Amino acid sequence: MTGEQLAAPTVPDFAPTAPVRLSVRDLRICLEGDTQSDVVDEVSFDVAAGEVLGLVGESGSGKTTVALALLGHARRGLTITSGAILLDGLDLLGLSHQEVRALRGLKVAYVPQDPASALNPALRIDTQLEEGMKAHPGAVNDIPGRLAEVLEEVRLSAGLGHLRRYPHQMSGGQQQRVALAMAFSCRPSLIVLDEPTTGLDVTTQRHVLDTVRNLCTAYGVAAVYVSHDLAVVGGLVSSVAVMYSGRIVEIGRTDKVFGSPVHPYTRGLLAAIPSPERSELLRGIEGQPPRPGRRPAGCSFAPRCELRVAGCAESPPLISVADRGVRCWRASEVVTRGADPSQPIPDRDMTGGTVLDVANLTVSYGRTPVLHDISLRVPADCCVAVVGESGSGKTTLARTIVGLHTNFEGSLTFRGAPLAPGMRKRPKESLRRVQYIFQNPYTSLNPRKTIGQIISQPLEHFFDLSRSERDERISAVLKDASLSDEFIPRYPDQLSGGERQRVAIARALVVEPELLVCDEVTSALDVSVQAVIVELLRRLQSERHLAMVFITHNLALVRSIAQSVVVLSDGTIVETGSVEDVLERPQDPYTVRLMEDVPKLSVATGSPA
Amino acid sequence: MDAPAPASSDAEGIARTRMRRHQFLYNLGRAARTPRGKIGLVLAGFVVLVAVIGPFVAPDSSSAFITIPYSQPSAANLLGADTLGRDVLSRVLSGGWQLILMALAATAFGVIVGGIAGVSAAYLRGKPDGFIMRTVDVILAFPQLVFALLLVSIIGPKVWIIVLAVGISHAPQVARVLRSATLDISERDFVKAVELEGVSPSRVMAREILPNLVTPLTVESGLRLTYSIVIMAGLSFLGFGIPPPAPTWGFMISENLIGLSSNIWGVAAPAILIALLTIGTNTFTDAVARVSIGIEAREQLPLLAPDIGIVAS
Secondary structure (H helix, E strand, O other): OOHHHHHOOOOHHHOOOOOEEEEEEEEEEEEOOEEEEEEEEEEEEEEEOOOEEEEEOOOOOOHHHHHHHOOOOOOOOEEEEEEEEEEOOEEHHHOOHHHHHHHEOOOEEEEOOOHHHHOOOOOOHHHHHHHHHHHOOOOOOOHHHHHHHHHHHOOOOOHHHHOOOOHHHOOHHHHHHHHHHHHHOOOOOEEEEEOOOOOOOHHHHHHHHHHHHHHHHHHOOEEEEEEOOHHHHHHHOOEEEEEEOOEEEEEEEHHHHHHOOOOHHHHHHHHOOOOOOOOEOOOOOOOOOOOOOOOOOOOOOHHHOOOOOHHHHOOOOOEEEOOEEEOOOOHHHHHHHOOOOOOEOOOOOOOOOEEEEEEEEEEEEOOEEEEEEEEEEEEOOOEEEEEOOOOOOHHHHHHHHHOOOOOEEEEEEEOOEEOOOOHHHOOHHHHHHEEEEOOOOOOOOOOOOOHHHHHHHHHHHHOOOOHHHHHHHHHHHHHHOOOOHHHOOOOHHHOOHHHHHHHHHHHHHOOOOOEEEEEOOOOOOOHHHHHHHHHHHHHHHHHOOOEEEEEEOOHHHHHHHOOEEEEEEOOEEEEEEEHHHHHHOOOOHHHHHHHHHOOOOOOOOOOOO | OOOOOOOOOHHHHHHHHHHHHOHHHHHHHHHHOOHHHHHHHHHHHHHHHHHHHHHHHOOOOOOOOOOOOOOOOOOOOOOOEOOOOOEHHHHHHHOHHHHHHHHHHHHHHHHHHHHHHHHHHHHHOHHHHHHHHHHHHHHHHOOHHHHHHHHHHHHOOOHHHHHHHHHHHHHHHHHHHHHHHHHHHHOOHHHHHHHOOOOOHHHHHHHHHHHHHHHHHHHHHHHHHHHHHHHHHHHHHOOOOOOOOOOOHHHHHHHOHHHOOOOOHHHHHHHHHHHHHHHHHHHHHHHHHHHHHOOOOOOOOHHHOHHHOOOOO
């Protein structure tokens, strides 16, 4: 790595025309007391007034660490070791603690991920909004006036009426607008947004994003928008920096980077986003990113890269290729390659009989019915997707099928025999034949047991096997789930989210079930891992001729795994049919809206996704 | 498809694996290396040493009348004599092991009974929960010492009754702590996953939930041990301990009180030892608790582990 290459990381076309508000140079953040283990390294970028830079990457890529560094802050255990953060020409890293604090809120403002926990539940909204302005005497002369103004700006429609409320009296979208108003109240030069729309539904997300973009343009504010959701970022930001393992691997204008990605990681990431419009195999990125602070020598993406060559053992500089900066030795070759061809999903014949028949199912919590008159059929060797927003009752349906929820009327028939309400009343054999995979792999594995013990447990319970037979089956099922025997003595907290979910899949499959119920199994995972897991499930389902119920809120995923789909809204089925019919010709207005709300990667800058 | 590389490097992996397998010992070991833990260990260790070696090195018999009552310390009687002219040093050296053994037994009994009650109440919910926790409330309504006194005065001062009484008086507190810990754990998906196999409740509690209670159990046991020592000593101070002439620290304090001005050591020696022991166990327990919840987890900083996943995205 040479100094010259680092000094000029921005590419000609990327150089903004408006005055540069924020300029980050060679930012390096290390573990405290260990300057060898960097968590963030060689990060340089510029953001002009009115511009929004998207900082995207997956868990552990260092994007939030960079975002916090822009406020002159390092999380506990981290320390900013070198580099410069120039805000309107002033280097934040050269200032004392007090001086930085004086700038926070005034010159640089932060919008946190979860407004519900960022707002103080015990204080009224106006108190919290005024707090920031009062902390910087002289910044705002007419505080009540500015308050009204900023509420107008963030389009809190009821305006002053909201001021006397407490945070819990507002919706998530309104809370996020309050957080935005707090950030904009002192008219800062830079605003850092840390995944501000993660917890919001799609429509609200879009409104909040529009507000952010309009405010930035109108007041010449530079914004850095941190997100793992490429589709959201694609519609919002004018330029984007893709981070991997603490470094920027590709940076440039959004239309260039997302329209024709060059770095193999960006390409993989974009290919992993499921699309409701194409029926193709999902391609994730195999392997795991290195742990923060443990980046391997050379190109950090090389171990997972399909294009790696011997030269990748050396760390590549950020070079300018095709109007963007790319950190890849083979960037110029990749540019001429074009997009990777996609693979269609192989057809399959579904000749087997019905495995699960749900008829006129009405499920209640206490006396409140949450599912009304649900009927669906899962044929053998077929995956039925159940789609709906949160609160639609899809998880309740899954839990009722497997026996975790007992309060229902109607009938559940499995292979011709009725399923009793509740697992305690079901025979052992029926419990074995229906397996459930939980939503969150971080809670579904016992932290005090090794992977071997976790998978062995159902085997011991359902089968009478010798130790060696058990070990054999465990090895076989781990191999099926793309894990090796090395994982047997490990504990869940030594595994990444994707690996944990593979273990959960292995645990379900080791008892050779006939029906697999998957409840939002990818919602806790990064998009590239999600793609790998979905593809793994699709492959296993077809190899093992399983019947499967796949619960998801993401309509786009359906296409990559299911053959038929059931759309749930408020506990009733609004539409059902083959995947092709429902996704291409949605009939119900709710399905139409869901289809519209699927975040699509729109690379046309300036238009919302 | 190739198997993905394991997430963590080997050395770290092995260390964490070892930590998980012997969570209990691991926490104790780590606590012993903190300053707080060292102090606690030294204090409690000293008293335990006195109690264990004491009976073998005591210069005189603990019950022989060898000199004038309340005589001052001298070359022959290093800590002087007690109310009946017995050697205070010998009595102090001989009287500790029963206290420590009985406190340990009472703690073990209380933690086991309370633990089973608390875990079952939280896991089984409904009627068992109501029955167990209301019983707990009733026992809690009595002050611990009064409750133990009540049992002992009804049945008589036998060793097993004292142990049982003190143990039972601990059970409600242990039950409460473990109930709340279990409430949280039994809602986790991994418990549901095992329930879905049709595994019996007792097995779920023993195999899935109990291993996750190691930390609260360790801390609670240490805390209860401290209380056991105090209550045991208190009982014998009040005359409800092992009957005289057995040399117990608690009873020594009460029988020598009237001679406090003549020979302070008859009261001070056992009192100091009891104080050191309780302060020591309590300090060490505190160190264990701090290590377990990570206040002093400086050794390996899993701060940046990508395991935090969703939170740290």
